[in-house]
Amino acid sequence: MYAVRRALGGLILAIAGLLVCAPLGLAGLAGQTDVVGESQRVSVGPEPAGEAVTLDVSVWRPATGGPFPAVLLAHGFGGSKADLVERGRALAARGYLAVGYSARGFGDSGGRIHLNDPAYEIADARVLVDLIADRPDVRTDGPADPHVGVVGASYGGALALMLGSTDPRIDSVVAVVTWHDLADAFFPQHAVAAGAPNSAASANSAASPGPGAASIERLPEPGPFKQLWASRFFAAGSSPSASAGSSPSASADVVCGRFDPEVCTHFLAAAETGNPSPALLAMLRAHSPRPLLAGLRAPTYLVQGMRDSLFGIEHADATARAIDGQVPALAVRWIDGGHDGVSSTADADEQALRDWLAQTLSPDPRSSPDPSAAPSTPDFVYAAPIPRRQSVAPLVELGDYPGLATWTTAPFADPQPARLASPPGGQPASVATVPGVGALIGGAAAYQLAALAGQSAAFDTTAFTERSIVVGSPRVGLTVTSSRADVVLFVSLWQVTGAQPTLTRRLVAPVRLTVTPGQPTAFTVALPPATWTVEAGSSLRLLVTTTDTTYAVPREARVDEVRVASGLLLPRIEGAADVADGGSDTEAIGVAVAIALLLAAIGASAWWDRRKRQHVPDRPDLADVPLVVDRLVKTYADGHRAVDDVSWRAERGQVVGLLGPNGAGKTTTLRMALGLITPDSGSVYLGGQPVHPGSPALAGVGALVEGPGLLPHLTGRDNLHAYWAATGRPDAEAAFEQALDVAALGGAIDRPVRAYSHGMRQRLGIAQAMLGLPDLLVLDEPTNGLDPPQIAAMRPILQRYAASGRTVVISSHLLAEVEQTCSHVVVMHAGRVVLTGRVADLVDASDTTVIHLDPAASPHLVTEVADRVRADAAVTSVAVVEDEGDCRLVITAASPRADVVRAVIGAGADVVGVSSRKHLEEVFLGVIAAAQTERAGQAGEPGSGQSGQSGSSDWPDRPDGTSESITEQLRQVRAR
């Protein structure tokens, strides 16, 4: 019982999902108009036993304004007014006065459940209309005639129809997923009388039933008992906790809970036998809209679901047919939700409902956020099958219900008769659909559960040659020959794609016939109305079973022979567009527009960048200078200023050495010269043409920067060819032979580069730089990885190269190497150029004196001497060079050399030699020492990193603060 109630909770939730969840979207609007809610108890007619009954009623209305149109809200079976709060408030926020109540026998209301008895539940609703009429804040159409609509789903939907039929004061009726005839709902019969239209010709006649017309000519005998649903229905009403005030000693109460004992007794009898008593049928028919609909004169909106094995679309169809023409407005909507699941178009459904109310009740525009000019509701809207890979059903609108139908016939591929048995006791039973859920499982297993061997017969149509849209109730003529008189069959329509059958609409048509055993009986089955899309190449399958788990079947064993007497008749509605192709593809349009905007933005950005790029003009005056570096500045993203106002030039025929300690900015300068790095300011000119990334002037440059770049999977020779191919210039210009001579790799040139040693790669890199014999050759640390003989071999190559009128720029740490190779040097330190000039001039300068001291002198003494000499005003700089047992002072001074020597001797040094010629190393150290001293003198320069202790005495410190002589640094460099 508990499990059943849990399942029931799911059912109520499903119904609530239709009507309660959707208004969540309105919660935001509720803030616009303040809503006032109040509760009250309303006395209604007493129970048959005389017990007085009051109902629990809530009223929601806008805080100000009025009078308002009113809406009476009715809840579903097993629910209470608590289900209505959200909708009530949302309607109040839109300018309605909403009245919600718990029906008799539910929630906190008193009384018992009479299943929408006109004398009780419907009379109660009329009392509530009286209550509404008495309110001064409700708009009236006349004395005691409020402007009021009634909205309900399921149990409440039937109430809405029945109230609208019996109370002329009702101005609008909305009935959602409800019944037309409760007897038909619990004892459904889908066999229609013989002679029903089964040909396209008769279907087109004026008397032709529309596609939804499943109910109008049903056989009179009631169908099999929809046991599972009936049990759930009963359980929802007989909850013991709900039976407040009843005497526990009364045995009927224990079983029947809050059901009226008469209703309860009939139900129990039917559940026990599986057959309805005439009294039960009479009661169910009386508790239905059907007998009352003749009185309905209010505009009516019917919403019915295709995912509903309790009250199928045939109920709404029957109601619509009954009132068509007598009500001023009628609209029908087929959604793909229902008692078995939530509509995929819930938001649109809710909007449509609101539009209907606005159209039929027109709330005061002053208190309503949306104008009363709501779009008029189309007569017929149906949800088409959900297209593949989408989650929302397309909605098709038609101006007429049910529209003109045409019938097409799908022939069966193999119309051989099939024999099927009904097992004794009706077990096992076929499971085609699970009430309240629809489907628990999908795929092949679902079909296996539905089509039990020996108990089912399948008839496939031939494959469809084109895509077909089916809207309505398909029909098929069958003939059954049975071993017994009481025949119950269940017919369902499966879609077969490939070998896989799928029950797209989880609905089953039960049929109950009384036949003469052994005699064939012909009948026509009207399948539950719904919408299908049959793809070309797929087919439909009619599955006939003798059992269905939802229904009570005869317990006697039986054998039937079933044959198809006609093709499958499929209704199509004229004007029902193939929605999959129709409508604008908003997603495609949106994305296409986004692409267009993006392209426009890219174009605009490229144009803007081109405009913004500072156009550096050519410098014809520099046309004859291979390389001019002009006031370059580069600061990296981390704030390090690598190059600071650097200018130098390299002329034709020169071999220029770029010198400097690590981090001096040499490589950064070279990268800017090659257009790899964009300077913050300043420019580089190659033959007078400014350098920028991809600048054509770079064609005249060959480079080796920070090691060679080679494709490891290619041979040395192929690498040279691949590189040259990338330049796009003809092979004739490449001078491969000369490059190969430089590389001097011998047979290794045809081995893949990944096997090369460091030195081999380096030589190949130099050779690659020399491809095409560029006017300017830029080599960064070219001797890296070369052994002394190779270095010696490289020297004349570079000198000869420059001698041919070209220019070579070498950056290096190896001062001796530079001294021997280069004609000119540029010394950089800490991002600045500290010295430029011819090597010959630098090493032989008149203002410099090199004094060789006694190697045995103590370092302390040497330092002391250096300090003393440095104190002389005429002395510019003093550098101590200690090298392999040799100790030298390199002194730059304005005074004559003799004075300098005298000063050194005067300082107490033991002089063993004096020379004017110095090595580049000494020049280098001298200028760097001077530069560092100068920087240290500019005290507190942030970011300089230099912390020389003073301008006078000690060697400058390294940037990292360790006190280490520059000579020591140099040794380390050389050791690399």
Next chain:
Amino acid sequence: MTPRHTAAPALSIGTEVRRQLGRRRTFWSLFIALALPLVLIGAFAIGRTSSPATGTRLSDLAQLGSANFTLFAVSAASEFLLVVIAALFAGDAVPSEASWSTLRYLLVAPVRRARLLASKLTVAVASTAVAIAALVGWSLLVGGVAYGWAPFTNPAGGVLDWGQLLPRLGVAAVYLLVSLLQVAGLAFLLGVRTDAPLGAVGVAVLVAIVSSILGQIESLGDLRNGLPLHYQRAWLDLLSPEVDWTAMRHGVLWSVLYFVMFVGLAFRLFRRKDVLS
């Protein structure tokens, strides 16, 4: 000193193709794409069951003939293998040059930066196209030898004869290529940004995985349509007797949108980038 202007473009497509051809990466990518059909045949042979030729999945019918086998192989590869290959070709193009230190020499050659990216991207996309074409052609051949040349039976219903199938197979291959453009674009952008060959590939594949995970979150609803590779399987629509182009149209547009966005960003980044590698 006069720069030598030349008519031939720097780093022409042919040159770039030759740079990539001898690479093991290229070899292994194509090798794996070509090995897949053989692996599948082997797997079917080992796991041979008496299963009837029914079912709703392509794999159920894969042994019916060359056509079904090819469709299954392509469908199996399109899920992940082709994504990785596309990401590898595009994501590795620039970072591999950076890691060999050849990027700076290409730029000094000089190759204009936009030209370099254009050549690299063209060759990467073309390589992906070759991989797809090789997979399709090879599967047709291998499948035909192994299972015969029966026409295509759609597990969702209908039969396509060879005359109908081959053009559709061509369209499917083109659609797959276009839909892989978004992955290629992303990998390319990451490659230009990070200089890490495997990083670019890894992140692109990661995005594809995250996208497919997010695609399973029902509550995202239609927002999922915009996820990269959301329409990756839309080419299967080509197998129905009547083709519904909607999903493929969306797939193409989304892919082009992402491709343009990523590649546009890549060009913009690279044009201003300081090449330090």
